[in-house]
Amino acid sequence: MTATAAGPRTTAAGPLTTAAPRIGCTAPVSARDGAPATAVRLAVAHLRALGCGTEHGRSGAFTAHYGPVRARCEVSWAGPVDLPLTSEADVQAACGLTQVHGRRYGAPTPLGVDYASCVAGALAATGTLAALAAGPADDGGEIRVTTSVAQAALLSVGQYLAAATAADDWPERHAPGGPPFAAADGVRFELETLDPEAWRGFWSALGVDRADAARGWLPFQQRYATAVCPLPPALHEAVARLPFPELGRLADAIGVDLTPVAAGPPPWADGDERPWRLRPTGPPAAPQAAPGTGAPLDGVTVVEVCRRVQGPLAGHLLRLLGARVVRVEPPGGDPMRGMPPMAGGTSARFTALNDGKETVEADLTTASGRAAVRELLAGAEVFLHSLAPGKDRRSGLDADTLTAHRPGLVHAAASGWGDERGSRPPVGTDFPVQAWTGLAALVTPPGLPPTPSLLTLTDVLGGVICAEGAVAGLLAARRTGRGQAVTSSLLSAARLLCGPRFRSAPARTTVPDRADLTDLAADPRLAPALDRDLCARAANPWEFHR
Structure with missing residues (x-):
């Protein structure tokens, strides 16, 4: 190794279910006029699936608690963005979603689903769970969490934004057309x-x-x-x-x-919306207390073995929540590091997903490489991977094997198809998943045949969901002392998005579509929601006040 800078099965006939431990939350919620109701309701639904009770109030926020720890999450349309955003359509137009989705059609094109609201809801649930895992507020009161639909949209176009603003003369041409x-x-x-x-x-x-x-x-x-x-x-x-x-x-x-390419989502897409599963695993260990200071995941070490978008984005979000993330790459480094355009010697797209992570190199095809990963895990609380189906088990890196030697470890697996399509599924990537689930039909402009979006919809949402499941597993492990096997997939992300609450009706916007992402990055009204260091990318989508 070298250093550098199961719950119940998912089936086509039924919804995703989970054997998640109950973590004892209560979440009052309602959406006042003008609040992003879809995002708030999704966050509460996810908390309820983990054992939360809910009741209605008159606020667009929700509150969750575990024992003495309370967290209040507020979700807005614009957050720090200084634009009059009052709807999903506004956010998609102002924050680059219509621009990227519309590249294949030759003009900015709205998605036919409330995509940014769905991502924001998962971010809200993730931030709330992280606050609960962090321990009581300094004064014993509520921990306040904020996020927004606009920040979720900017996160969703993060790699495209980084590429468009990199200080590199690599030409990027957006010619229409493509599969299917x-x-x-x-x-x-x-x-x-x-x-x-x-x-x-x-x-x-x-x-x-x-x-x-x-x-x-x-x-x-x-x-x-x-x-x-x-x-x-x-x-x-x-x-x-x-x-x-x-x-x-x-x-x-x-x-x-x-x-x-399916003509539309089947009836089961209207059912349960839980996109992850949690399963206790391994022998019990002494429950661990959270540090209670700093960022919610301060003191947590995550070992990440992931490629492409879904898994690295999950690790990126855990790092933004305060975790130390150690990324394991093959000898010579991840080939994606050299993908143009470049920003300071590294791919701008790669930087958008992996900046701030520590990196080690290890060959998982060798016994010594696998031993090096297990050595890293001895001091970690989370193992995050997107290994091919069955490869974790063949490598001795599956949940049951690891938690037998490292009690309390959270084993978070991000996949394409989950376990639904057998032991040898087809390659599980974004566009086939959109086609298979019927999501493609929902995001296609009216009058055209079903066509997957070339915006990586399920990769991004799948990464956020994976991070959410990992934080839920961390909270459960800290409270019970048991390790947690957490599974999520691009398939589960697509099915979540196929639910009826996310199906958009055509709507007029109060802001113009972004014709170019460089224009977006140069707009001072969006500056508070962006970071700039060789290229522009979405800033941390959460704020925490203890």
């Missing part, structure tokens, strides 16, 4: 592979010129970072010559995953 593809029988589908050889082999088998396949690989691979994916027309023309079943057989033989 359409087969000869009319089936629209997402294609996914992380392997350039599989990509090349699939298109070669369809008779596509090698140069066209090569030109398509880079925009396809980078669509998660750019929100655009212009492909050579020859690729669309090739798949349009064969029916979907024949394309599927070819993809299976080569190792490429095809996911049909």
Whole structure:
């Protein structure tokens, strides 16, 4: 190692459930006129799922308590942003969501769901749980937590904002178009592979010129970072010559995953909204008291083994809550560090997700690398990972194995599909998950066929949900002495967003759409919600007052 600077199963027939411990909260809530009711109600629903009781009042905030510890969370539309934001539509337009989502359509385009409100609700629940885990306020009163829908939106476009404002002359072109593809029988589908050889082999088998396949690989691979994916027309023309079943057989033989785009979310999307599961694990240990001073997670060490967006964003949020985050990368470092544009020698996008973390390098394919991770975990309270399905168990890094030797550890696993699609699921990334769940149909502009957004909707929401589950597990571990196995997925994030409370009706905005993220970053009215250091990115979305 080198140093550098199960609860019940989820099924298609039923909602996600959890075996979470009851943590004894009470959360009065209502939304006054003008308050972001959807965000507040989601936060309270999540707290109730963890054992909170609720009652209605006349405030747009909610209060939660555990024993002598009380926390009051206030959620507003604008927070520190000095703009007259009074709706989801306003926030999407002012804070860059319509700009990034609209890149594939050639113009700013609103999402068909209350996405920023959903992210804000999960942030509100996370901040409240962190406050409860921190211990009593200095004067014995309530700990006050604030966040906003605008801050949630800025967090959601964080990597795009960092790329747009990096001091680098790397050109970023936002050409319309991209997947999904359409087969000869009319089936629209997402294609996914992380392997350039599989990509090349699939298109070669369809008779596509090698140069066209090569030109398509880079925009396809980078669509998660750019929100655009212009492909050579020859690729669309090739798949349009064969029916979907024949394309599927070819993809299976080569190792490429095809996911049909659903026409809309199925009935179970209207049910339970719990996007995580908690399970006590390991022998009991002496319950740990929180430090009670500083940031809510001061004194907590998190070991992170994650790539791409979902897991690193969860670790980023835990760091913003005060935790020390030690990120484990493969020998030579995460390849994403070199993805342009650059900000001070490191990818601006990578910086937006990983700034402030400590880094070690370890090869998890070796016994010594796995031993190095276990050594780090001996002094940690949280293990956060996004390892492929079953890899944690094969590596001896699963929850039951680790908590047998480290009682009280919170084991937080972020995945694509959870355990729903079998032991060998397809590659679980954002756009196939949008297609599979029907979320794509909800975010598509009226009159167009269902099309996943190229804004990483489930990656960002999935990261926030993973952080929320990790903090809930930390609170439970501190109160009970038992380790906690916490699981969440992009699939559970998508299903949460498919719920009826997040389905937007068309609305006029009182603020103009952002045509460019550099304009957003230069607007002094948004400056209090942004950090600047070589590139712009969202500032801490919470404030805590003890």
